[in-house]
Amino acid sequence: MSLYVDIEKNFRDFSLRVKLTGASSSMGILGASGSGKSMTLRCIAGIETPDKGKIIINGKTVFDSEKGINEKPQKRKAGYLFQNYALFPTMTVEKNIGCGFRGKKGERDRKVAEYIRRYHLEGLEKRYPHQLSGGQQQRAALARMMIGEPDVILLDEPFSALDSYLKDVLQRDMKEFLKDYKGDMVLVTHSREEAFQFCRELTLLKDGGILVSGETKSIFDEPGSVEAARLTGCKNITEIQRLDSHHIYAKDWKMTLRTEKEVLPCHTHAAVRGHWLVEEKCIPSYINREENIFSVETVEEAETPFEEQYLIRCQGEAEASPIWLMRAKKGTDSHEKSVPCRVYFPPEKIMLLQ
Numbered sequence: 467m468s469l470y471v472d473i474e475k476n477f478r479d480f481s482l483r484v485k486l487t488g489a490s491s492s493m494g495i496l497g498a499s500g501s502g503k504s505m506t507l508r509c510i511a512g513i514e515t516p517d518k519g520k521i522i523i524n525g526k527t528v529f530d531s532e533k534g535i536n537e538k539p540q541k542r543k544a545g546y547l548f549q550n551y552a553l554f555p556t557m558t559v560e561k562n563i564g565c566g567f568r569g570k571k572g573e574r575d576r577k578v579a580e581y582i583r584r585y586h587l588e589g590l591e592k593r594y595p596h597q598l599s600g601g602q603q604q605r606a607a608l609a610r611m612m613i614g615e616p617d618v619i620l621l622d623e624p625f626s627a628l629d630s631y632l633k634d635v636l637q638r639d640m641k642e643f644l645k646d647y648k649g650d651m652v653l654v655t656h657s658r659e660e661a662f663q664f665c666r667e668l669t670l671l672k673d674g675g676i677l678v679s680g681e682t683k684s685i686f687d688e689p690g691s692v693e694a695a696r697l698t699g700c701k702n703i704t705e706i707q708r709l710d711s712h713h714i715y716a717k718d719w720k721m722t723l724r725t726e727k728e729v730l731p732c733h734t735h736a737a738v739r740g741h742w743l744v745e746e747k748c749i750p751s752y753i754n755r756e757e758n759i760f761s762v763e764t765v766e767e768a769e770t771p772f773e774e775q776y777l778i779r780c781q782g783e784a785e786a787s788p789i790w791l792m793r794a795k796k797g798t799d800s801h802e803k804s805v806p807c808r809v810y811f812p813p814e815k816i817m818l819l820q
Contacts, residue, residue, distance in 0.1 A: 469493070469618050473509055473519030473529075480507065482516075482674040486652070494653045494665030494682065496697060501671040503654040505654045508654070511546045520530040524617035524675035540568075542792070545616035549623045553595040554763040559606050560591040566610040577613055585609040585643065588643035600632050601639065608643055618650040625660060637663065643730050658699045662686065670697050692819050695737045701790045703737040703819070712813075718787040724757045726814040735819040740775070740790035742815040746808035758813060761790075771795075776806055 470705040471486040486493060495503045506516040510521055512528065515536060521529040523544060528537040547567075553562050564578050582591060587603040595603055604624065611619060624640070625633045637660070644651065653664050661668055661682060668685050670677040675696045678685055689695040695703055704718035708729050714736055715722050723736070746759070765788045766777040772795055777788040791806055 468522075468524045469510075469652070470520070470522040471510060473506075473516035473521065475505065475509060475514065475516045480674055482509075484669075484674075484676060485672070486598050486669060486679070490666035490681075491649070492651045492653070492664060492666050494655060494661040494668045495666055495671055496655060496658065497662045497671035498656060498697070500673075502674040503656075503671055504622050506671075507546065507622050507652065507654055510542075510618070511544045511620055512537060513546075526617075526681070537693070543614070545611035545614060545619040547611055547619065547621045547624050547627060547729060549605055551595075551603050551624075553607055554611075555595050557596070558592050558594060559587055562595070563607055563609045563613055564586075566612075566614045568614045581609040581613045585612075600628060600693060601636055604636055605639070605643075608640075612643075612647070616649060618652065619644075621651065621653045623655055624653075625657070626655075640664075657686075658686075670694050671696065688817060690819065692735050692737075695735075695817060695819055700737045700739050700817070702740060702788065703735055705734065706736045708733065714816075714818075720783040720786040721760055721790060721811075723811055723816060724813045725816045725818060727816075727818055729818060732820050733818040737817045737819055738778040738789075738815055740792040742812060743789075743791045744810040744812060745791075745793070745806050746810065751808045753810065758811040760809055760811070762806055762809050767805065778806055779810065 469486065471484060473484055475482045482505055484502065484506050495506060497503050503740040505514060509516050516529065518533065520527065523542055527535055528542045529535060532724065554565065560578050560582065563581055564574055567574050567577055569577065582588060585608055586607055587602065587609065590602060598606065605730055625637060626751040628636060653660065655661055665682050667680065667817050668682040670685065672693060677697065685694070686698050686799055689698050692703060704716040707715040707717060708731065709715055709722065711726050711728050713722060714725060714729055716736060761781040762778040763781050764776050768775045774793040774795060776791045779786040779788045791809060
């Protein structure tokens with residue numbers, strides 16, 4: 467990745483300290499509202515000025531507090547896609563796209579026509595933003611951003627305001643449009659699904675600071691800390707007592723578990739995702755049935771269009787904290803459903819946390 471960011475920016479009641487660097491051309495920043503995600507993008511783009519630090523885009527230093535470098539946004543070659551797309555309301559589609567062009571005036575019309583074709587906006591050239599659908603607005607904003615041939619594109623929660631169907635459609639479109647892009651991409655999101663789909667590397671932010679950075683799948687598999695596990699969507703977290711190098715007592719769940727990973731003195735909690743729990747009827751025959759299998763009782767159950775969700779706990783342990791178990795629907799009728807009776811906790815899926 468040719469983007470390097472190491473900045474600090476202080477406010478009266480908030481401090482942002484972020485360092486982004488990696489080998490991947492697609493990086494995500496995941497965090498709750500107010501964690502500093504969008505402010506990081508604004509600093510990269512030059513809309514906001516950090517108090518100290520350095521920003522390098524494609525080998526060019528665009529900000530360096532020690533050397534007094536602070537390039538204007540127009541000179542940073544950073545494309546910014548705002549959450550609401552920020553199309554100029556009094557300009558037509560073709561004029562909006564033309565605003566992003568940075569070449570010779572004689573080339574503008576040809577380039578605008580090329581990007582109108584590339585982003586499937588033919589026939590919409592003379593329309594104004596309010597006359598466009600959500601998908602058309604996004605394509606127009608993408609065309610305006612990409613016509614400037616940016617070295618880095620900054621996507622600020624581009625799908626957050628969309629309904630479920632349109633979000634799925636536009637995510638597919640976005641992947642297609644970005645397929646041939648050779649520069650770097652930074653996606654800011656509070657959606658775990660978007661981060662997993664679009665980003666090879668991921669940084670988790672909380673209260674202006676970095677919790678963890680690394681390869682996206684690795685972070686979801688091994689978040690490392692309680693806060694990072696929660697941010698990646700894990701609901702099942704327990705305080706633990708270390709019994710030996712591969713056994714723990716889950717204090718909140720009232721059960722003893724074997725772990726594949728070594729339990730270190732620094733590990734204070736453990737977690738397991740609800741989708742990773744295995745019901746007895748699905749346990750492979752080669753599994754040792756003397757460990758990590760528990761009789762459970764259902765405390766509560768819920769249903770979504772594609773999933774059944776159960777809150778379970780160890781049978782006879784009324785004081786135990788309940789555990790989420792998720793079961794994908796398989797098209798069976800509701801009267802055929804059965805609540806979980808015995809559940810297996812795969813040792814390799816138990817995440818050890820600090």
